[in-house]
Amino acid sequence: MTINSKTLAALLVIILFGGIMASSTLGWWTTESTKEPVKFSEGEYAGQANPADIRGSYTFGDVANAFDVTPAVLAQAFGITEGDPAAFSLKELETIYADSPLEIGTGSVRLFVAFYTGLPYDLATAEETYLPQAATDILLEKGNLDAERLAFVETHTITPGMEASTPEAPSTPEAATTPAAESTEHTTATVEPYVIKGKTTFADLLSWGVPQAEIEKLIGAALPDPTMLIKDYATAKSLDFEVLKPALQAEVDKVKK
Amino acid sequence: MIKLFGKQIRIFRPRSIWIRKVVQWFFFAFIALISINHTLVESGSGIPFLASASLHALCPFGGVETLYTFLASGVLVKKVHDASLVLMGIGIFLAVLFGPAFCGWICPLGTIQEFVSGFGKKYLRRRFNHFVPFKLDQVLRYARYAVLVWVIYVTATSSTLIFEAYDPYFALFNFWSAEVAPTALAILGITLVLSFFVERPWCKYACPYGAFLGVFNLFRIFSIKRAESTCKADGACSIMCPMNIQVDTKTVIRDHQCISCLECTSEAICPVAKTVIFTSGSVK
Numbered sequence: 001m002t003i004n005s006k007t008l009a010a011l012l013v014i015i016l017f018g019g020i021m022a023s024s025t026l027g028w029w030t031t032e033s034t035k036e037p038v039k040f041s042e043g044e045y046a047g048q049a050n051p052a053d054i055r056g057s058y059t060f061g062d063v064a065n066a067f068d069v070t071p072a073v074l075a076q077a078f079g080i081t082e083g084d085p086a087a088f089s090l091k092e093l094e095t096i097y098a099d100s101p102l103e104i105g106t107g108s109v110r111l112f113v114a115f116y117t118g119l120p121y122d123l124a125t126a127e128e129t130y131l132p133q134a135a136t137d138i139l140l141e142k143g144n145l146d147a148e149r150l151a152f153v154e155t156h157t158i159t160p161g162m163e164a165s166t167p168e169a170p171s172t173p174e175a176a177t178t179p180a181a182e183s184t185e186h187t188t189a190t191v192e193p194y195v196i197k198g199k200t201t202f203a204d205l206l207s208w209g210v211p212q213a214e215i216e217k218l219i220g221a222a223l224p225d226p227t228m229l230i231k232d233y234a235t236a237k238s239l240d241f242e243v244l245k246p247a248l249q250a251e252v253d254k255v256k257k
Numbered sequence: 258m259i260k261l262f263g264k265q266i267r268i269f270r271p272r273s274i275w276i277r278k279v280v281q282w283f284f285f286a287f288i289a290l291i292s293i294n295h296t297l298v299e300s301g302s303g304i305p306f307l308a309s310a311s312l313h314a315l316c317p318f319g320g321v322e323t324l325y326t327f328l329a330s331g332v333l334v335k336k337v338h339d340a341s342l343v344l345m346g347i348g349i350f351l352a353v354l355f356g357p358a359f360c361g362w363i364c365p366l367g368t369i370q371e372f373v374s375g376f377g378k379k380y381l382r383r384r385f386n387h388f389v390p391f392k393l394d395q396v397l398r399y400a401r402y403a404v405l406v407w408v409i410y411v412t413a414t415s416s417t418l419i420f421e422a423y424d425p426y427f428a429l430f431n432f433w434s435a436e437v438a439p440t441a442l443a444i445l446g447i448t449l450v451l452s453f454f455v456e457r458p459w460c461k462y463a464c465p466y467g468a469f470l471g472v473f474n475l476f477r478i479f480s481i482k483r484a485e486s487t488c489k490a491d492g493a494c495s496i497m498c499p500m501n502i503q504v505d506t507k508t509v510i511r512d513h514q515c516i517s518c519l520e521c522t523s524e525a526i527c528p529v530a531k532t533v534i535f536t537s538g539s540v541k
């Protein structure tokens with residue numbers, strides 16, 4: 001069979017749009033993420049959404065759908081005064097807070113939601129996450145922070161006069177109680193050299209002496225690219241980092257004892 | 258066509274497949290509008306009745322990029338949506354039938370390159386599309402397979418859409434947003450500048466999706482075929498081919514670079530009727 005350009009043009013358009021319509025009828029045509037964070041799979045909070053999986057593509061409305069916090073509270077916490085708070089996209093925070101001495105972004109929303117709702121959150125992954133003063137005020141007013149979280153917000157809040165003192169701004173609880181500390185990462189590394197955090201890679205585990213076989217046993221798969229963050233791997237494989245981390249940490253502790 | 262002394266005589270023969278341009282610019286406008294609307298919707302406004310999907314959802318290559326992660330663990334790489342997998346499926350179906358017709362008829366990045374090339378053709382005339390030395394060109398034509406392997410590898414190992422930072426297609430329809438990486442903008446700029454000298458430089462040398470679809474040229478159902486019995490061997494088809502394929506030396510085009518643009522056929526440049534045709538059958 002020979003076809004000419006007009007037939008080819010018609011076939012291309014029909015097949016393309018026909019295919020899209022057919023897939024749409026079958027429910028396969030989705031152009032949006034579900035905007036549902038992964039859920040804790042184990043422990044006291046099993047079945048509840050994990051704030052660590054809130055993504056930059058979410059709006060305050062999406063966050064409110066998944067967690068017990070309203071868009072109005074989120075808007076107040078992050079100083080969003082214009083427009084519909086439910087439609088506010090998290091990735092805009094970085095633009096709004098572009099002049100902030102320390103970064104406020106999606107990580108800040110994750111932290112705020114975890115603290116506000118009392119859900120678990122790995123503070124080791126939040127060393128460089130900060131909250132605006134208004135967010136901290138809301139958390140303090142709510143009064144459900146334990147001692148560790150209270151200490152964390154005290155050292156991770158951007159206060160109005162902070163800009164001038166940014167270089168000395170304490171970044172971790174350890175740094176806050178150690179005035180002579182030079183820099184966040186350095187301090188943390190010295191205090192806790194073999195602790196799995198959000199920035200720990202599989203290569204780190206291997207270099208600490210954890211056998212590859214043990215890692216593979218715990219993740220239930222072949223070792224991925226060693227340069228990959230364990231946290232990213234957990235997110236990609238829908239594993240709970242909060243569950244995987246202590247299991248891997250136990251292996252680290254074994255070899256570092 | 259006019260009838261003169263009882264015979265059908267064609268007094269005007271188009272030198273180009275005009276309907277291809279119509280289809281190309283339709284898809285260009287379509288994707289541009291959706292992309293602009295996506296930005297507007299994110300900022301609280303938006304054009305009514307117009308889809309506002311992210312560009313990642315409208316890219317069939319997203320499906321290819323996430324394929325490994327999807328098959329290995331059942332999840333899609335962040336930012337890739339189910340729609341990308343659907344488009345990948347449609348793209349494969351089209352490629353089995355017609356080869357990389359997506360590249361020649363639909364891809365807006367191909368359209369914009371051809372648009373710039375129009376100026377190159379006008380000012381450089383015969384030198385246009387003949388700047389890269391033949392031997393070097395032949396080697397570089399396979400570079401896009403290296404890009405394809407690299408993209409699939411880094412996407413699989415990082416579970417993130419790393420290619421986004423280099424993707425000129427993403428930059429083309431998002432250059433106004435803060436989401437675009439400077440590298441992608443630079444690659445888009447270089448591609449457009451090179452398009453003045455070479456036809457479709459990105460498609461020829463770097464496009465990983467073109468590389469993927471190009472494989473289907475080896476066994477696609479409808480191909481460009483040349484009837485040796487009626488061919489005048491004037492070489493017009495080879496001169497016209499944007500991908501520099503030597504159509505006049507082959508009877509069936511199986512070259513991985515053919516984009517099914519039909520510009521070499523008897524419907525366009527070939528002066529002899531039914532000599533270079535797009536067919537599933539055989540020719541003599």
Ligand code: SF4
Binds near residue numbers: 519520522
């Ligand atoms: S061989 Fe013909 S159809 Fe293929 S790219 Fe060249 S001109 Fe287009």
